[in-house]
Amino acid sequence: MITLTSVTKAFGSLVVLRDLSLTLAPGTVTAVLGANGSGKTTLGRLLLGLETPTSGTISGLSGLRGAAVFQDNRLASHLSAVGNVRLVLPRSAPRSSVDDELQAVGLVGDSLTKPVRSLSGGQRRRVAIVRGLLAPSDVLVLDEPFTGLDTDAKAATLAWVRARLEDRTTLLITHDPAEAEFLGATVVRLPAP
Amino acid sequence: MARPLLAIAFWLAVWQGASLAVGSHVLLVGPYEVAVRLTELIHTADFWAAVWLTFGRITLGFVLAAVVGVLLAALSAASDWTEALIAPLIATIRATPVVSFIILLLIWANSSQLATIVSFIMTVPIIHGTVYSGILARPKPLLEMASVFRLPRWRRITAIDVPALLPYFAAGCRTGVGLAWKSGIAAEVIGLPTGTIGERLYQGRIYLETADVFAWTVVVVLLAFASEKALLWLLARLERRLSA
Numbered sequence: 001m002i003t004l005t006s007v008t009k010a011f012g013s014l015v016v017l018r019d020l021s022l023t024l025a026p027g028t029v030t031a032v033l034g035a036n037g038s039g040k041t042t043l044g045r046l047l048l049g050l051e052t053p054t055s056g057t058i059s060g061l062s063g064l065r066g067a068a069v070f071q072d073n074r075l076a077s078h079l080s081a082v083g084n085v086r087l088v089l090p091r092s093a094p095r096s097s098v099d100d101e102l103q104a105v106g107l108v109g110d111s112l113t114k115p116v117r118s119l120s121g122g123q124r125r126r127v128a129i130v131r132g133l134l135a136p137s138d139v140l141v142l143d144e145p146f147t148g149l150d151t152d153a154k155a156a157t158l159a160w161v162r163a164r165l166e167d168r169t170t171l172l173i174t175h176d177p178a179e180a181e182f183l184g185a186t187v188v189r190l191p192a193p
Numbered sequence: 194m195a196r197p198l199l200a201i202a203f204w205l206a207v208w209q210g211a212s213l214a215v216g217s218h219v220l221l222v223g224p225y226e227v228a229v230r231l232t233e234l235i236h237t238a239d240f241w242a243a244v245w246l247t248f249g250r251i252t253l254g255f256v257l258a259a260v261v262g263v264l265l266a267a268l269s270a271a272s273d274w275t276e277a278l279i280a281p282l283i284a285t286i287r288a289t290p291v292v293s294f295i296i297l298l299l300i301w302a303n304s305s306q307l308a309t310i311v312s313f314i315m316t317v318p319i320i321h322g323t324v325y326s327g328i329l330a331r332p333k334p335l336l337e338m339a340s341v342f343r344l345p346r347w348r349r350i351t352a353i354d355v356p357a358l359l360p361y362f363a364a365g366c367r368t369g370v371g372l373a374w375k376s377g378i379a380a381e382v383i384g385l386p387t388g389t390i391g392e393r394l395y396q397g398r399i400y401l402e403t404a405d406v407f408a409w410t411v412v413v414v415l416l417a418f419a420s421e422k423a424l425l426w427l428l429a430r431l432e433r434r435l436s437a
């Protein structure tokens with residue numbers, strides 16, 4: 001159980017999250033909705049250990065392994081789609097399974113092997129999603145993961161994500177309540193800044 | 194392609210014209226005489242022995258400088274303390290005239306090691322400076338990604354650090370190779386180690402064989418140019434290999 005108690009995060013004088021208390025039950029999906037600037041991404045970064053609260057506490061993260069689909073992908077641009085995914089997998093993970101998973105979200109042919117810098121925005125997004133979902137983890141943060149995907153790609157990728165969430169504690173950051181509903185998430189709305 | 198060749202032809206013509214105008218083989222020889230002398234030299238065993246000896250020593254100095262420069266840059270980036278410790282050393286080397294090093298080294302070391310040590314000393318600050326800048330400029334988002342996914346150190350180095358640093362390292366090498374050759378040859382001209390290009394340059398001056406001085410200078414320029422191109426080719430190969 002991950003528990004945030006009266007968490008506040010400020011950057012200088014700018015308070016991004018104020019007095020947030022939240023519980024993430026193991027193996028559940030929690031969707032965070034809110035206006036731009038309401039602190040959704042900051043909440044994800046707190047869970048990933050990339051930020052520390054200005055005040056308040058977060059318990060239950062110790063020893064848990066994190067993974068993420070970052071809003072800005074954060075792929076190694078010189079590596080291929082397969083290379084980026086394999087980067088976060090154990091050495092023993094077979095390449096063929098990575099190929100299969102990437103193909104399942106619509107990446108085929110040379111889009112698997114050429115540097116991701118030459119892929120389209122939507123293709124890079126799907127590489128980031130596959131990397132985030134295949135990486136071994138206990139806590140998963142999905143920061144607006146389906147942004148930039150066309151309707152068909154989004155539907156296929158959503159279904160693929162739902163099938164692979166398994167028993168991870170997942171935080172979905174989104175503006176779309178339909179995504180939250182599809183993934184069976186408990187919805188939390190953050191107040192506007 | 195035609196424009197640079199035309200520019201080179203223009204300046205060779207200017208040089209030849211100046212040589213004819215001066216009218217003295219001691220003061221200024223023309224490119225034709227230099228080419229003739231160079232052709233004579235490359236048919237001698239002594240020429241190749243001198244080329245290999247000097248090339249080997251300066252290249253050794255450069256390679257050592259590349260390794261040590263990268264290590265010092267990594268140390269500088271490791272903490273404020275190590276940065277504070279290393280900064281004065283690098284600043285001192287940068288500020289010290291190369292001839293001061295050469296004269297001190299002539300007192301301390303054998304003249305045969307001079308070119309290696311001098312090219313090493315002069316190149317270390319260049320590699321250190323560029324690689325240190327590269328370390329500081331590594332993309333923070335990717336470092337955060339590596340931290341979240343707990344990438345093993347070796348994977349982080351090959352997937353994030355090396356690709357980020359390669360352009361900086363290449364820029365340092367481009368400047369460093371030229372400096373290694375200039376300082377290494379200067380060291381040889383002053384220290385006169387036997388059978389080296391520097392010694393041949395010095396002899397050319399002593400015996401007023403100006404064509405020899407020009408010919409050996411052309412050799413040095415070509416060797417420095419070839420070293421730079423070979424190095425950049427190797428780095429490009431490394432970059433492609435990392436992408437595979």
